[in-house]
Amino acid sequence: MAKILIADDDPTILSLLNKILLSKGYEVHLAEHGGVAEKKLKSEQFDLLISDIKMEPVDGMQLLRKTRQMRPHVGVIMLTAYATVATAVEAMKEGAFDYIPKPFKIDELLETVKRALDYQKSISEQVSGNSHIEQKKYFGNIVAESDQMINVCEMVKRVAPTKTTIMITGDSGTGKELVAEAAHAFSARSEGPFLPVNCAALPETLIESELFGHTKGAFTGASANKEGLFEAAKGGTLFLDEINSIPHGLQSKLLRAIQNKKIRKVGGIEEFEVDVRILAASNRNLETMVKEGSFREDLFYRLSVISIDIPPLKQRPEDILPLAQHFIALEVDGGEFPTMDNAVLSILQNYTWPGNVRELQNVIQHCLTFLSDGKITKETLPSKLIVSYEENPGAQSSALTGEFEKGKSLKAFLRAKEKEYLKTVIDTMGGDKAKAAKELDISLATLYRKMPEGEQIED
Numbered sequence: 001m002a003k004i005l006i007a008d009d010d011p012t013i014l015s016l017l018n019k020i021l022l023s024k025g026y027e028v029h030l031a032e033h034g035g036v037a038e039k040k041l042k043s044e045q046f047d048l049l050i051s052d053i054k055m056e057p058v059d060g061m062q063l064l065r066k067t068r069q070m071r072p073h074v075g076v077i078m079l080t081a082y083a084t085v086a087t088a089v090e091a092m093k094e095g096a097f098d099y100i101p102k103p104f105k106i107d108e109l110l111e112t113v114k115r116a117l118d119y120q121k122s123i124s125e126q127v128s129g130n131s132h133i134e135q136k137k138y139f140g141n142i143v144a145e146s147d148q149m150i151n152v153c154e155m156v157k158r159v160a161p162t163k164t165t166i167m168i169t170g171d172s173g174t175g176k177e178l179v180a181e182a183a184h185a186f187s188a189r190s191e192g193p194f195l196p197v198n199c200a201a202l203p204e205t206l207i208e209s210e211l212f213g214h215t216k217g218a219f220t221g222a223s224a225n226k227e228g229l230f231e232a233a234k235g236g237t238l239f240l241d242e243i244n245s246i247p248h249g250l251q252s253k254l255l256r257a258i259q260n261k262k263i264r265k266v267g268g269i270e271e272f273e274v275d276v277r278i279l280a281a282s283n284r285n286l287e288t289m290v291k292e293g294s295f296r297e298d299l300f301y302r303l304s305v306i307s308i309d310i311p312p313l314k315q316r317p318e319d320i321l322p323l324a325q326h327f328i329a330l331e332v333d334g335g336e337f338p339t340m341d342n343a344v345l346s347i348l349q350n351y352t353w354p355g356n357v358r359e360l361q362n363v364i365q366h367c368l369t370f371l372s373d374g375k376i377t378k379e380t381l382p383s384k385l386i387v388s389y390e391e392n393p394g395a396q397s398s399a400l401t402g403e404f405e406k407g408k409s410l411k412a413f414l415r416a417k418e419k420e421y422l423k424t425v426i427d428t429m430g431g432d433k434a435k436a437a438k439e440l441d442i443s444l445a446t447l448y449r450k451m452p453e454g455e456q457i458e459d
């Protein structure tokens with residue numbers, strides 16, 4: 001049965017609450033002021049704290065803060081006289097679960113206690129190791145809890161068995177390669193090789209011979225015939241990552257290779273057939289490149305018969321916890337699963353994740369390296385997350401979910417949204433504001449006006 005601590009300097013209230021809660025089978029402990037409660041919380045585990053707000057010498061607010069620090073898993077309910085309801089609301093902002101105004105009805109009290117205990121239980125199940133077993137792995141190795149990611153998986157499932165090329169778009173670290181791997185794994189070619197090639201990493205002069213191979217003597221240094229990646233991927237899938245980096249001159253050859261399934265080696269005369277499926281990814285908007293004339297339109301259409309866009313992690317906060325658990329499970333590899341306290345969860349959910357899922361994976365590795373007493377606590381997080389949380393707590397909830405926030409006008413909301421989008425575009429363009437302005441179809445001056453210099457650095 002749940003263990004409840006009650007702190008109140010009014011003995012009548014203490015004994016009344018004691019009687020009510022005992023009669024329901026709870027284990028009840030009493031403290032006549034905040035100081036006593038604090039000592040008990042230090043030495044024993046409780047599930048719930050019910051605390052009066054006005055107490056001497058340590059009051060309810062101080063006790064609440066101490067409890068949140070020491071025992072973040074303990075739910076807190078504040079007791080308050082009607083006159084101090086404002087303080088009670090303040091307390092909820094500081095992490096109290098709810099408040100009960102005095103005088104209270106017994107039923108209401110019991111109902112609130114039950115809700116608080118149920119909530120704490122579900123949270124600790126979510127964040128402790130127990131639930132990683134039933135963690136949602138939706139498709140292959142792709143963890144997907146949000147509707148957006150489930151949609152991505154549905155798409156992959158549908159198009160994987162077909163022969164079409166697939167274009168995968170998304171910011172860095174969103175999981176493009178993972179999605180490409182899944183599309184390969186669920187195709188008839190799964191027995192064949194999956195070859196990822198980062199086009200941006202190949203020097204321009206070598207891309208052609210890397211992709212199509214070369215014959216002996218084709219150029220200085222070509223001392224023997226060489227097989228290209230198209231040949232090496234025979235019977236399987238070739239994943240052309242960062243395809244936006246393919247030089248313009250090579251794009252028509254690539255188009256031919258995809259369309260006719262035939263290639264010619266550098267220095268070779270004969271064309272020969274290759275049996276590969278092409279998947280491609282780009283971290284630049286290819287449509288814009290087509291407009292600019294740096295990417296061939298016909299190749300663009302050929303590649304993006306089907307296109308799958310993976311949204312940034314901050315737009316799908318539901319995926320954060322399951323992903324974190326997935327990475328913990330990968331790291332501990334069957335060993336002891338550390339618990340994660342609520343404070344950590346709030347911080348993870350509040351962060352903007354410019355490096356997306358890859359960054360989350362790194363953060364989890366960081367936490368596991370600095371585990372405190374076998375637990376993932378706030379102190380084990382990289383400091384940039386803490387700083388971002390302290391500067392802007394609740395950023396995620398107000399700006400992105402569009403939830404009602406008291407006192408926030410429509411104008412203020414739209415402004416926040418606009419800033420968010422501007423930031424994303426500027427980041428996507430690698431900080432190049434002129435490019436961002438072009439992409440946004442506004443003048444550079446307008447961009448500067450909407451986004452003063454100082455504000456861009458703040459995240």
Ligand SMILES: Nc1ncnc2c1ncn2[C@@H]1O[C@H](COP(=O)(O)OP(=O)(O)OP(=O)(O)O)[C@@H](O)[C@H]1O
Pocket residue numbers: 141142143144149170171172173174175176177178179283323326357358361
């Ligand atoms: N939904 C997901 N479920 C599980 N793991 C994921 C998911 N998304 C990404 N990852 C993991 O995050 C890391 C980054 O993903 P990946 O390399 O596929 O991203 P990317 O979009 O190709 O990044 P880049 O643009 O930098 O090449 C990988 O370790 C990948 O396994």
Ligand SMILES: [Mg+2]
Pocket residue numbers: 176177241
């Ligand atoms: Mg990649």
